[in-house]
Amino acid sequence: MDTIFDAITLGDIPLKNRAVMAPLTRGRAGESRIPNDLMAQYYGQRAGDAGLIIAEATAISEQGYGWPGAPAIYNDDHEDGWKKVTKAVHDKNGKIFLQLWHMGRVKDESTYRNNEQAVAPSAIAASQNIRRASGKAYPVPRALDADELPSLVNDYVDAAKRALRAGFDGVEVHSANGYLLDQFLRDGSNQRQDEYGGSIENRIRFPLMVIKAVAKAIGPGKVGVRISPTNPFNDMKDSDPAALFSAFAKELNALGLAYLHILEPIREEHAFANGPVFVTPIIRKVYDGNLIVNGGYGLDSANTVIADKTANAVAFGVPYLANPDLMARFQAGADLNEPDQATFYAGGAEGYTDYPALDQNEEAA
Numbered sequence: 404m405d406t407i408f409d410a411i412t413l414g415d416i417p418l419k420n421r422a423v424m425a426p427l428t429r430g431r432a433g434e435s436r437i438p439n440d441l442m443a444q445y446y447g448q449r450a451g452d453a454g455l456i457i458a459e460a461t462a463i464s465e466q467g468y469g470w471p472g473a474p475a476i477y478n479d480d481h482e483d484g485w486k487k488v489t490k491a492v493h494d495k496n497g498k499i500f501l502q503l504w505h506m507g508r509v510k511d512e513s514t515y516r517n518n519e520q521a522v523a524p525s526a527i528a529a530s531q532n533i534r535r536a537s538g539k540a541y542p543v544p545r546a547l548d549a550d551e552l553p554s555l556v557n558d559y560v561d562a563a564k565r566a567l568r569a570g571f572d573g574v575e576v577h578s579a580n581g582y583l584l585d586q587f588l589r590d591g592s593n594q595r596q597d598e599y600g601g602s603i604e605n606r607i608r609f610p611l612m613v614i615k616a617v618a619k620a621i622g623p624g625k626v627g628v629r630i631s632p633t634n635p636f637n638d639m640k641d642s643d644p645a646a647l648f649s650a651f652a653k654e655l656n657a658l659g660l661a662y663l664h665i666l667e668p669i670r671e672e673h674a675f676a677n678g679p680v681f682v683t684p685i686i687r688k689v690y691d692g693n694l695i696v697n698g699g700y701g702l703d704s705a706n707t708v709i710a711d712k713t714a715n716a717v718a719f720g721v722p723y724l725a726n727p728d729l730m731a732r733f734q735a736g737a738d739l740n741e742p743d744q745a746t747f748y749a750g751g752a753e754g755y756t757d758y759p760a761l762d763q764n765e766e767a768a
């Protein structure tokens with residue numbers, strides 16, 4: 404019976420085990436948006452342990468950028484910065500994908516450089532965001548014209564090509580957590596009257612255009628997709644998430660991607676009130692490829708979903724944030740480090756590269 408410790412190949416990428424480090428925005432790239440030595444150290448610390456690292460959400464364009472301190476991948480300096488990170492990971496024999504991000508309507512105004520309004524499928528503002536320090540509501544975004552969409556697809560493709568040039572093994576298209584592609588998927592945020600809104604078939608059209616174009620540009624075996632079917636983060640709402648995401652997954656199944664990554668609710672009360680809390684079993688029925696699941700997993704629950712074949716691999720977010728040697732700890736039955744929430748999204752080395760590994764603990768003891 405397979406366990407989290409067994410090797411697997413996702414698309415073109417052979418992994419030493421089935422533990423994936425989930426994408427984690429850490430806000431350490433500074434105003435330049437260029438990945439730096441500290442980030443290379445952080446990812447390098449985790450690269451010998453995880454089968455696959457999915458690097459944090461990274462802006463594909465100036466328009467898509469909107470989180471203070473987050474990195475980007477739309478110019479040569481960004482690309483060069485990421486080379487440090489991919490080298491540190493490959494030096495440890497790790498594999499790393501980059502998560503491609505356009506924030507759509509939840510672009511934070513503090514990051515505006517051109518005073519440009521945030522864009523979205525429809526002119527509907529997100530009503531809440533737990534990250535907003537100001538406590539102010541988001542402004543109403545500008546609805547994208549249909550004839551702007553091909554250039555947005557190009558932004559994703561260019562970012563994917565840059566990612567490969569920077570040494571990444573592949574990319575994950577971020578279609579989760581209430582950002583641009585998720586905004587297109589949901590009828591709560593997408594009320595367009597054209598062929599990109601209305602029916603499920605229409606709402607999945609633009610995300611599929613992006614994913615197909617990226618897969619064509621770099622090869623489907625180097626592309627993953629992340630979804631979060633019942634996550635209300637960033638004011639996501641949908642009348643029928645199970646029907647929406649099974650239709651989306653069915654289309655993705657035909658593309659032969661490296662994986663589909665599903666963020667599930669950590670606790671039932673975190674999920675949408677309507678529809679099932681866990682959509683993964685429904686998706687499993689229509690998706691034959693590799694599924695990665697995430698959300699509150701530990702060693703035993705990860706082994707359970709791998710053994711019963713609900714998932715092929717499991718991603719860990721906060722556990723990897725706080726434990727650079729998570730799998731070694733699982734294997735040794737060791738305690739895990741406590742995560743420090745205050746340093747999750749900003750700061751320097753503290754709460755970032757200073758979580759000890761087991762061998763360091765022993766040295767300190």
Ligand SMILES: Cc1cc2nc3c(=O)[nH]c(=O)nc-3n(C[C@H](O)[C@H](O)[C@H](O)COP(=O)(O)O)c2cc1C
Pocket residue numbers: 425426427428429459460502577579580629666669697698699700718719720721722747748
């Ligand atoms: C500090 C922090 C940053 C995150 N950044 C991202 C991100 O950049 N992209 C993304 O898709 N999810 C992001 N998430 C969600 C995580 O990838 C993951 O889904 C979540 O932490 C639940 O998994 P866990 O219970 O294993 O931590 C973030 C979560 C945290 C705590």
